[in-house]
Amino acid sequence: MPGSPTVSADPAALDAELRALHAAPRTAARAARMAQLHEAAAELMDGPAARFHLTHAWVHALEAGEAAPAARLERRLRAAGGLGATRR
Amino acid sequence: MLDQTSVSPALAAALAAVRAPIEAARGLPNALYADPASVALDRAHLFHAGWVCIGYGKDVPAPGDAMPVDHMGAPLLLLRDRDGALKVYQNVCRHRGMILVEEKRNFGGVIRCPYHSWCYSLDGKLRATPHVGGPGLNAHEAVNRDATGLVPVRAGVFLDCVFVTLSPDAPEFDDWIAPLRARWADFADKPLFHGGENGAFTLELTANWKLAVENYCESYHLPWVHPGLNAYSRLEDHYHIEEPGAFSGQGTVVYNPTLDPELAFPDFEGLPERWDTGAEYIALYPNLLLGAHRDHVYAIRLVPDGHDGLKEHVDIWYASEEAAQGERFAKLRETNAKLWHGIFVEDIEVVEGMHKGRGAPGFDGGVFSPAMDGPTHCFHAWVADRLG
Numbered sequence: 328m329p330g331s332p333t334v335s336a337d338p339a340a341l342d343a344e345l346r347a348l349h350a351a352p353r354t355a356a357r358a359a360r361m362a363q364l365h366e367a368a369a370e371l372m373d374g375p376a377a378r379f380h381l382t383h384a385w386v387h388a389l390e391a392g393e394a395a396p397a398a399r400l401e402r403r404l405r406a407a408g409g410l411g412a413t414r415r
Numbered sequence: 416m417l418d419q420t421s422v423s424p425a426l427a428a429a430l431a432a433v434r435a436p437i438e439a440a441r442g443l444p445n446a447l448y449a450d451p452a453s454v455a456l457d458r459a460h461l462f463h464a465g466w467v468c469i470g471y472g473k474d475v476p477a478p479g480d481a482m483p484v485d486h487m488g489a490p491l492l493l494l495r496d497r498d499g500a501l502k503v504y505q506n507v508c509r510h511r512g513m514i515l516v517e518e519k520r521n522f523g524g525v526i527r528c529p530y531h532s533w534c535y536s537l538d539g540k541l542r543a544t545p546h547v548g549g550p551g552l553n554a555h556e557a558v559n560r561d562a563t564g565l566v567p568v569r570a571g572v573f574l575d576c577v578f579v580t581l582s583p584d585a586p587e588f589d590d591w592i593a594p595l596r597a598r599w600a601d602f603a604d605k606p607l608f609h610g611g612e613n614g615a616f617t618l619e620l621t622a623n624w625k626l627a628v629e630n631y632c633e634s635y636h637l638p639w640v641h642p643g644l645n646a647y648s649r650l651e652d653h654y655h656i657e658e659p660g661a662f663s664g665q666g667t668v669v670y671n672p673t674l675d676p677e678l679a680f681p682d683f684e685g686l687p688e689r690w691d692t693g694a695e696y697i698a699l700y701p702n703l704l705l706g707a708h709r710d711h712v713y714a715i716r717l718v719p720d721g722h723d724g725l726k727e728h729v730d731i732w733y734a735s736e737e738a739a740q741g742e743r744f745a746k747l748r749e750t751n752a753k754l755w756h757g758i759f760v761e762d763i764e765v766v767e768g769m770h771k772g773r774g775a776p777g778f779d780g781g782v783f784s785p786a787m788d789g790p791t792h793c794f795h796a797w798v799a800d801r802l803g
Contacts, residue, residue: 404553
């Protein structure tokens with residue numbers, strides 16, 4: 328599994344690790360790491376960009392089967408307006 | 416003679432001859448074996464219209480295990496949910512029809528579609544629809560998650576064999592399996608333990624799958640094709656099994672092979688005396704060939720590959736975990752698997768030979784021996800009835 332247990336605050340480093348993981352086998356560990364990286368990316372942004380990364384972090388946390396991170400990210404996403412039904 | 420999924424007048428006439436009493440009947444016409452168009456008929460009338468075995472419980476032993484299955488072109492997903500129950504769904508995302516799972520694996524969390532990442536719980540519910548309302552907006556009123564889960568497929572389990580039907584007109588599974596469950600009630604609820612690596616092998620044949628069924632369900636060929644059986648199992652020691660519309664096969668009253676002079680597999684508990692030297696071999700239409708013995712059962716799952724190709728997936732189960740996995744029985748399992756492998760390989764020549772024979776212009780399906788070919792005619796009549 329590429330990547331390190333810590334999460335960089337450098338956008339370029341985050342992007343590089345996400346790209347590397349994109350090609351890795353779809354394991355639960357990969358999903359959990361992608362959730363961490365996207366959540367870290369969300370911290371570096373605000374507004375729609377942050378919500379975009381929170382969405383990815385939430386999806387990958389669901390994929391990893393980690394209930395606590397998934398629930399936490401779902402609350403954050405809901406608070407950010409990412410889970411209300413839209414009409415357009 | 417064949418016209419996609421409908422039955423032409425010429426085929427209907429041939430099928431009427433199949434349904435005649437065995438003394439006057441003819442076998443299925445050449446086209447149902449040798450014409451590539453027979454695949455569409457088989458799919459529509461035989462494989463997608465009734466109950467068919469697609470795999471085994473042992474294929475997905477742990478919660479979260481999932482195995483994709485190509486069921487004659489229909490992509491299915493066999494999985495074991497968090498509570499340990501077997502489920503079968505269509506292996507297709509409800510969004511754009513993308514295949515969800517490409518290879519056997521375990522899901523610790525949701526099943527995420529690789530296309531737009533719609534996510535499904537193991538109970539089939541649509542759990543997440545990322546960006547469905549626009550970037551970062553993960554819900555849309557036009558997409559009702561409660562009504563957009565994975566499409567469940569009707570499924571049932573008997574002797575660890577997982578059966579499905581794609582037809583809303585098929586009977587309830589318990590009703591469909593009832594005749595075999597009743598016949599093999601002695602085995603029906605026994606725990607089965609798969610033999611692992613020494614309990615599975617696959618054979619590939621150049622033949623239409625129906626010929627493997629026909630060969631399996633009759634004992635007429637045994638003394639000629641399997642001369643090794645003559646030492647302990649004479650032709651007159653066998654009897655026919657015929658359940659019209661469901662299965663046919665044969666049984667023996669002298670099953671008693673000695674695989675090892677000093678070691679034997681344990682028997683299934685509580686079997687009646689008749690199984691001490693009895694064994695039965697049944698073709699459950701369309702695609703499952705089963706063998707039941709006091710100490711092991713096996714299944715041969717037929718997977719057609721076009722009209723002239725066939726994979727036979729053979730799996731063997733034993734009566735205890737030690738018999739199936741223990742080191743003490745390892746050599747015996749290997750010997751048992753070799754015994755069956757050798758017998759099934761002996762069948763390949765005649766199954767492939769019958770397939771080649773279906774290229775003979777004007778072959779009329781052949782005649783049946785009323786004394787010896789009842790189980791084969793039973794299968795032919797089932798095919799004829801299903802084709803209409």
